[in-house]
Amino acid sequence: MAGTDTRTATIAVLVENEAGVLARVIGLFSGRGYNIDSLTVAPVDAEGRLSRITIVTSGTEMVIEQIKAQLDRLVPVHKVSDLTLEGPHLVRELALIKVVGRGEHRVEALRLADAFRARVVDATTESFVFEMTGNAEKIDAFLALMRPLGLAEVSRTGAVAIARGTRQIAA
Amino acid sequence: MSAPSLSATPSGTDQGDAAMKPGAEVVLQALKDQGVEVIFGYPGGAVLPIYDALFQQNHIRHILVRHEQAAVHAAEGYARSTGKVGVVLVTSGPGATNAVTGLVDALMDSIPIVCLTGQVPTHLIGNDAFQEADTTGITRPATKHNYLVKRSEDLAAVLHDAFHIARSGRPGPVVIDLPKDILIKPAPYAPPPKPGAPHRSYRPVLDPDPAAIREAVRLLKGARQPIIYTGGGVINAGPEASALLTEFVRLTGMPCTNTLMGLGAFPASDPQFVGMLGMHGTYEANMCMWQCDVMLNIGARFDDRITGRLDKFSPNSKKIHADIDPSSINKNVKVEVPIVGDAARVLRALIAAWKEDATPFSRAQIEPWWRRIEEWRAIRCLAFTQDMTPGAIIKPQHAVKRLFEITRETGRDVIVSTEVGQHQMWAAQYIGFEKPNKWLTSGGLGTMGYGLPAAMGAQIANPDALCIDVAGEASILMNIQEMGTLAQYRLPVKVFILNNEYMGMVRQWQELLHGGRYSESYSDALPDFVKLADAFHAKGLRARSIEELDPVIREMIAHPGPVIADICVAKDENCFPMIPSGAAHNEMILGPDQEKNAARVTDEGKVLV
Ligand SMILES: Cc1cc2nc3c(=O)[nH]c(=O)nc-3n(C[C@H](O)[C@H](O)[C@H](O)COP(=O)(O)OP(=O)(O)OC[C@H]3O[C@@H](n4cnc5c(N)ncnc54)[C@H](O)[C@@H]3O)c2cc1C
Ligand SMILES: Cc1ncc(C[n+]2csc(CCOP(=O)(O)OP(=O)(O)O)c2C)c(N)n1
Ligand SMILES: [Mg+2]
Numbered sequence: 001m002a003g004t005d006t007r008t009a010t011i012a013v014l015v016e017n018e019a020g021v022l023a024r025v026i027g028l029f030s031g032r033g034y035n036i037d038s039l040t041v042a043p044v045d046a047e048g049r050l051s052r053i054t055i056v057t058s059g060t061e062m063v064i065e066q067i068k069a070q071l072d073r074l075v076p077v078h079k080v081s082d083l084t085l086e087g088p089h090l091v092r093e094l095a096l097i098k099v100v101g102r103g104e105h106r107v108e109a110l111r112l113a114d115a116f117r118a119r120v121v122d123a124t125t126e127s128f129v130f131e132m133t134g135n136a137e138k139i140d141a142f143l144a145l146m147r148p149l150g151l152a153e154v155s156r157t158g159a160v161a162i163a164r165g166t167r168q169i170a171a
Numbered sequence: 172m173s174a175p176s177l178s179a180t181p182s183g184t185d186q187g188d189a190a191m192k193p194g195a196e197v198v199l200q201a202l203k204d205q206g207v208e209v210i211f212g213y214p215g216g217a218v219l220p221i222y223d224a225l226f227q228q229n230h231i232r233h234i235l236v237r238h239e240q241a242a243v244h245a246a247e248g249y250a251r252s253t254g255k256v257g258v259v260l261v262t263s264g265p266g267a268t269n270a271v272t273g274l275v276d277a278l279m280d281s282i283p284i285v286c287l288t289g290q291v292p293t294h295l296i297g298n299d300a301f302q303e304a305d306t307t308g309i310t311r312p313a314t315k316h317n318y319l320v321k322r323s324e325d326l327a328a329v330l331h332d333a334f335h336i337a338r339s340g341r342p343g344p345v346v347i348d349l350p351k352d353i354l355i356k357p358a359p360y361a362p363p364p365k366p367g368a369p370h371r372s373y374r375p376v377l378d379p380d381p382a383a384i385r386e387a388v389r390l391l392k393g394a395r396q397p398i399i400y401t402g403g404g405v406i407n408a409g410p411e412a413s414a415l416l417t418e419f420v421r422l423t424g425m426p427c428t429n430t431l432m433g434l435g436a437f438p439a440s441d442p443q444f445v446g447m448l449g450m451h452g453t454y455e456a457n458m459c460m461w462q463c464d465v466m467l468n469i470g471a472r473f474d475d476r477i478t479g480r481l482d483k484f485s486p487n488s489k490k491i492h493a494d495i496d497p498s499s500i501n502k503n504v505k506v507e508v509p510i511v512g513d514a515a516r517v518l519r520a521l522i523a524a525w526k527e528d529a530t531p532f533s534r535a536q537i538e539p540w541w542r543r544i545e546e547w548r549a550i551r552c553l554a555f556t557q558d559m560t561p562g563a564i565i566k567p568q569h570a571v572k573r574l575f576e577i578t579r580e581t582g583r584d585v586i587v588s589t590e591v592g593q594h595q596m597w598a599a600q601y602i603g604f605e606k607p608n609k610w611l612t613s614g615g616l617g618t619m620g621y622g623l624p625a626a627m628g629a630q631i632a633n634p635d636a637l638c639i640d641v642a643g644e645a646s647i648l649m650n651i652q653e654m655g656t657l658a659q660y661r662l663p664v665k666v667f668i669l670n671n672e673y674m675g676m677v678r679q680w681q682e683l684l685h686g687g688r689y690s691e692s693y694s695d696a697l698p699d700f701v702k703l704a705d706a707f708h709a710k711g712l713r714a715r716s717i718e719e720l721d722p723v724i725r726e727m728i729a730h731p732g733p734v735i736a737d738i739c740v741a742k743d744e745n746c747f748p749m750i751p752s753g754a755a756h757n758e759m760i761l762g763p764d765q766e767k768n769a770a771r772v773t774d775e776g777k778v779l780v
Contacts, residue, residue: 015372016371016372019319020307020311020317020319023308023311024311027311027312031312062501062505065501066498066501066502069496069497069498069500069502070498072497072498073340073341073496073497073498074316075315075316075336075372075373076372077372078371078372171372
């Protein structure tokens with residue numbers, strides 16, 4: 001029987017840029033009870049009318065294989081690529097992080113932001129908005145540090161990912 | 172996401188005649204160019220332009236059903252009995268929502284359907300307009316694919332694309348939602364893309380990987396206890412696939428079993444056929460699955476009615492699975508040799524590879540296996556006793572057996588559909604199918620009310636065939652209104668009701684699993700089916716006891732028009748063999764004497780359906 005070990009998979013999906021395609025993908029995950037840890041989507045090729053969806057999911061090997069096969073059989077899907085399986089790849093996420101506070105906390109927040117290479121994109125005498133890119137763990141770590149310092153609000157994009165080196169995903 | 176663009180434009184579309192005509196005429200032109208001869212439909216405000224265009228042409232025949240669900244089942248019956256795409260036309264809102272059950276049925280059973288739904292005009296979409304429903308939203312999980320046509324330029328291409336999607340790869344239902352303004356405004360027409368022109372994004376794999384085929388042959392040649400298990404995919408692949416399956420099974424000398432959806436792919440009368448497998452399959456078929464060392468699955472999806480308890484499913488076998496849909500492979504059951512491809516091409520490749528492969532294979536190697544199979548067969552798991560003294564109660568099994576024998580005597584082309592329940596299983600067990608496309612049943616969704624409209628659709632496609640719906644008295648009432656359609660089009664469909672006055676399948680589970688508490692499963696206040704037939708301009712017949720059975724069957728067949736035959740059968744008969752839910756293949760209940768085994772079904776088993 002199939003193993004019960006689970007793993008995380010970062011899956012890139014090239015799709016037709018058309019109304020409804022996102023609903024199909026999300027409906028597939030909810031309808032079949034698969035996890036979505038994160039999902040991002042944007043057009044990547046206006047001429048070729050393609051969008052790219054990046055999904056981070058987790059499950060047993062059998063479930064992840066099933067997810068990929070199910071995605072691939074959606075009519076507007078061109079290509080499904082399991083970046084986690086296929087080799088080295090980069091995963092990045094963008095976060096905007098609002099920290100509200102005064103005095104010592106404010107100084108400490110700024111110092112930590114610098115250490116994490118988070119940029120200050122907005123500031124008032126009582127607040128900062130930091131912009132940060134990185135993988136989810138890095139952002140999580142930064143957020144944990146900001147919490148006692150006045151973390152007020154977070155907006156994250158979810159992961160985007162691409163293979164390292166010359167490897168490409170093409171329709 | 173950004174503005175809708177025409178995703179559907181299949182590459183290779185000819186520019187064609189750019190003359191503009193009203194959208195409704197473009198729709199009909201596309202249907203005609205797709206070879207459509209019949210559509211099943213029901214009118215309403217949003218589709219009036221199509222009905223108007225239909226009125227003014229002679230190429231396409233419209234069959235007016237009495238309920239949109241029946242339109243889809245009729246199209247399924249038409250499709251399954253011909254291999255063509257079934258076409259449905261319904262109005263917006265309630266027309267579309269009524270069609271949903273049929274669409275899911277077709278999705279579960281991989282039946283090619285194109286369903287045109289009317290929609291409110293584009294400028295009203297989202298306004299809660301009269302008879303507006305979010306049809307593409309509702310049908311997204313009910314279809315293989317769906318479209319909302321928002322631009323006239325896309326109309327022709329979407330129609331052609333829909334037919335391509337419905338019939339290629341793993342077939343399924345496709346919905347095209349057509350706003351009324353799109354049907355009225357002039358639209359350009361382009362003929363279908365050239366056959367074989369690659370689709371932009373949908374390209375199912377048809378040819379199997381030769382290495383996988385060689386590996387399959389290697390395993391099969393080494394087998395001592397093989398089983399060939401095939402399903403609906405072989406039917407989907409066309410009659411040639413069934414012929415190739417028969418050739419391959421005979422070439423290898425191996426036993427063959429079919430799923431409910433696969434019946435007819437291999438001749439039931441062949442000695443190598445061990446019957447249907449699964450929950451109500453034969454003892455020998457299920458024991459083959461339990462004991463085999465190599466299993467070859469072609470076009471079947473390891474459904475839970477087949478596997479029973481997954482962790483005990485065929486524990487000692489190496490498994491080969493050929494399927495056109497990669498998502499069917501390794502879904503429930505992990506296999507050693509996955510093969511993605513069309514069943515006909517897989518079988519052709521297997522036959523060639525079997526002959527090429529130098530490894531000797533002699534029947535002697537599977538002789539001991541056949542001896543065991545014969546022992547299992549000798550149990551005669553489908554045997555029953557019918558009291559033949561006049562006045563005796565008719566057993567439902569006997570009624571089906573006689574229906575089969577008497578229809579066979581006629582030598583006519585017989586097509587059987589069913590409703591859902593015990594009668595469906597008895598039909599599967601006691602009617603032998605020699606050829607594909609003669610058996611229409613709702614397997615995956617198990618939709619009561621499927622059989623009558625399906626038989627109707629098959630009768631339209633096969634005017635000379637003897638089309639029979641083996642029905643239960645409860646199921647038949649779910650689409651009984653279609654008797655009106657039979658009358659209007661003079662369709663001589665025979666409705667053969669095994670009337671046990673119970674939702675028998677429900678009653679059986681209540682008896683075996685719920686302490687005999689028959690909660691709401693008695694068919695009370697039934698109509699008089701003979702009078703009902705009369706009211707619908709059909710012939711009504713009734714058999715009350717054994718001596719009336721054969722004459723009623725013969726009269727039913729001889730009558731040139733539609734018939735309802737009300738066969739009053741034993742009320743308490745259960746359908747055996749049965750593998751209780753959550754049990755393994757070797758825990759089969761063979762007959763009434765073993766019913767107590769069901770009492771051991773655990774709560775874990777009871778949660779299963
Ligand atoms: C009351 C009731 C009791 C039932 N009891 C039983 C039972 O005892 N035994 C039983 O068998 N069933 C039973 N069923 C039916 C069961 O629920 C399933 O519908 C059935 O077993 C599925 O059949 P299948 O595996 O052949 O798959 P199908 O649903 O027919 O699927 C076909 C498979 O073939 C693939 N395919 C499609 N086209 C092609 C092609 N061209 N080439 C290759 N592959 C292709 C598809 O991708 C799919 O995986 C019962 C149903 C009901 C309602
Ligand atoms: C639309 C629908 N509703 C409910 C069911 C559940 N169900 C399965 S079999 C059955 C009873 C069918 O009774 P009948 O048609 O008399 O057939 P029998 O089992 O008695 O042969 C029911 C209610 C179903 N399959 N379909
Ligand atoms: Mg009944």
